[in-house]
Amino acid sequence: MTPTITAFERSPDRGRGLARDMRVRWALEEVGQPYEVRLLSFAALKESAHLKLHPFGQIPTYEEGDLALFESGAIVFHIAERHAGLLPADAGARARAITWMFAALNTVEPPIFERTIAMIVERDKPWYEERLPILEDRVRVRLGELSNRLGDAHWLDGAFSAGDLLMVTVLRRLIGSGILENYSNLSAYVARGEARPAYQRAFADQLAVFNGKPAAVR
Ligand code: GTB
Numbered sequence: 001m002t003p004t005i006t007a008f009e010r011s012p013d014r015g016r017g018l019a020r021d022m023r024v025r026w027a028l029e030e031v032g033q034p035y036e037v038r039l040l041s042f043a044a045l046k047e048s049a050h051l052k053l054h055p056f057g058q059i060p061t062y063e064e065g066d067l068a069l070f071e072s073g074a075i076v077f078h079i080a081e082r083h084a085g086l087l088p089a090d091a092g093a094r095a096r097a098i099t100w101m102f103a104a105l106n107t108v109e110p111p112i113f114e115r116t117i118a119m120i121v122e123r124d125k126p127w128y129e130e131r132l133p134i135l136e137d138r139v140r141v142r143l144g145e146l147s148n149r150l151g152d153a154h155w156l157d158g159a160f161s162a163g164d165l166l167m168v169t170v171l172r173r174l175i176g177s178g179i180l181e182n183y184s185n186l187s188a189y190v191a192r193g194e195a196r197p198a199y200q201r202a203f204a205d206q207l208a209v210f211n212g213k214p215a216a217v218r
Contacts, residue, residue, distance in 0.1 A: 002034055003064040005075075006050070007209065009039040015210030017203045020072040021060040023169040025205060026071055027076045027162065029198035031083035039209060073105045076162050086162040093158060100156045100163025107148060109170045111138040116173060125209040154192060168193030 080086035
């Protein structure tokens with residue numbers, strides 16, 4: 001059965017692949033699972049039809065027959081569990097890859113997201129100039145730790161996994177910030193993820209939505 005995901009009809013990132021449908025698209029491309037996309041306006045996110053699928057009125061969602069999921073991490077995990085290619089077969093390696101999925105979403109993404117939100121909604125507040133360096137320091141602490149662990153390795157734990165997929169999408173939020181660029185191994189890690197053919201296809205498809213061009217037929 002072909003799954004359907006939801007994405008922004010008009011992403012505020014202008015097709016830079018920063019919205020969280022990108023990680024789901026990428027996972028589906030990695031495992032070779034075709035999918036359909038239902039595009040939603042901001043108003044439609046908060047309408048009852050969508051709220052039945054997503055209690056918080058957000059994208060992405062994932063529908064496959066009777067199954068409806070929300071939360072990009074849970075969706076990527078579901079895809080990785082049902083298809084080969086995103087989680088190792090060995091039980092220990094699989095548990096470690098899942099650990100990296102949680103680390104990406106629970107430990108690395110929060111300080112990055114907090115910085116982004118502050119830059120969007122607090123820019124005109126009197127505390128902004130004082131608060132931003134504090135938030136950026138928290139990001140640097142996490143990146144330093146992650147950089148130390150990655151070292152010269154290509155991926156976080158052996159072969160590319162769903163943990164890397166999520167971590168790369170989380171770190172991409174910092175491209176151009178001048179922060180990520182201080183960690184050359186992390187910049188190279190992100191570039192390695194972006195160079196994967198599955199990533200390229202997913203990126204082109206979400207960009208085609210923004211450009212109003214039809215997605216490639218495969
Ligand atoms: N924890 C949830 C998950 O991982 O699925 C969070 C989902 C989420 O934040 N969805 C956002 C959304 O639907 C889109 S991705 N927001 C609308 C709303 O809450 O009303 C977040 C996002 C949005 C835009 C950019 N951008 O333009 O750069 C980047 C990321």
